[in-house]
Structure formats: structure tokens, C-alpha cells
Amino acid sequence: MTVLGAIALPQLPPDRLRAVVQAADESGLEELWLWEDCFLTSGVATMAAALAWSDRLKVGVGLLPVPLRNVAIAAMEFATLHRLFPGRAHIGVGHGVQDWMGQVGARVSSPMTLLREHVTALRQLLAGERVTVDGRYVHLDGVALDWPPTAAAPVLVGASGPKTLRLAGEIGDGVIISAGNTPDDVRAARAVIGDVPLVVYLHTATGPGAAERMERERVNWGYPTIVDRAVTGDADEVAEQVGRWAGAGADTVVLQPAPDDPDPEGFVRFAATVAAIRRGTPATAR
Structure with missing residues (x-):
């Protein structure tokens, strides 16, 4: 069964995150996802807080741009x-949005090479290995974590184009693709990445003004059409539509609200209701 989650966008002020986490927790949502977009909120800080505010909620963060982090620091953060x-x-x-990476002086000439080197070393460090590598961008000399994870610590890799998808399927423990991908795009991605877990973000809107919010998203993201790139409607309608992305190969579908959604707490409750409908155990929608 495809897992269903929801995103708390970084456009939400950090001091409002706790209420969203509590709403997700109380509603029975399985997964809450966070972003680290420049220059909004830290992915690691918000993830730690969200996990601490719940005893059961699984929290994802995607994506953390590798150019911003030395791989040893990343491994220490993730292991902790x-x-x-x-x-x-x-x-x-x-590999991050290249314009943003340029703004902070972290842009590299070969993002693909950096991503390969970083993820390879990161997974080795999280597996408890002592790592020595002298790559184009990643340099480690006998580095090992004193407190590696005690169980498997998967590293998911974000991807868009065919080359990055192929690399992500090769080096990652799973792949994340952004909202705006149609079911056919998901099928194509699945064909490239193979059998690794696939997380798909999905533009979603419900309630009054849903269609208008999706039209603003279409303009903001530059889509020629919003058809097959988003879902709108009540919980039953969205649950039915989500099945198209699940059937195309998504192992996890994460509902992504518009930045101007008027009720972030209500949105995660709505996502929990959609998930319950898909499981066959309806809950109360917002």
C-alpha cells in the first residue's frame, strides 16, 4: 500500500511548525515532510524539533543541498x-538549486560529480565505516563516526532529469521527485531508477479557493497546464486521484499544499483523512 504524507512548507514561519506537527500527530498522519529552501528554514533544525514534538510521527526532509554541507558534518547530523x-x-x-548555490558561493562546476561523491561517502559513514577518499570535491582522511546509527539509515536522493534520476537510483536508498510530475512522468522515472523506493510530491488543494490556488501554482512553476500535475477536491476526490500516481509507481505520495493555503494545520488533517480513506478506514476531514 502506498504511504501518504503531507508537506509543511518552509514559507510557514518556524514558530508555527509545532501546531502543524501536533495536528499531524493527533490526526494520525503517518509522515510529515519538510523542506530546506534558501533562505527560509533549516531542514535539520526543523526535523529535530518535529520529531521531538511527536512520539510516533515519521518526519522527512527533502531536500538538503549537498553543496552547503561538508559530508562529515552531514553524517554527524543525520546519525544523531x-x-x-x-x-x-x-x-x-x-545538488540544490544552482542559482541559490551560486548566491552563497557554493556552486560547483559539476553538481553530478559532487552528488555522487557526497552520497557515496555519506552512506559509508552512516554504515559505520572508516572512510578515506580523495575525490574532486569530497576529501576524507580516515573519518569514522563515533556514534553511527544503530540501524539502517537510508539516504534518499532528489532527482529531476534522466541523468540525475539514473544517478539517484544508482547511489541512493530511494529517490524523491518534485511536484508537477504527471503519472506518465512517474512511470518514466520508475523505469529509470529501477526498484528503489520512490517518493513523489503532489500539488494538492482543497476547500474554498482550491482551483485559484492551483492556478497560481501553475503560473509560479511555469507549467503549461495544471492537468495531471495536481489534485483538487474533497478528501474522497483527492484519495481517488492519488491512486493514479500510486499506480504509476510511487511508493510514497506526499501532498504538497500551495504556499498560500489558508490553514496549514487543517491541510495535514485533510491529508490524514485522505490516507484513512485509501486504507479503507475513513476519518473526519477538515
């Missing part, structure tokens, strides 16, 4: 999260 909250942290990395 996995040991503090075993089995509840889903961590995704990617």
Missing part, C-alpha cells in the same frame, strides 16, 4: 537524528 529518533527520520539530499 537517527539515534535520537530510531526509524522515524527520512532524509533526502540533492
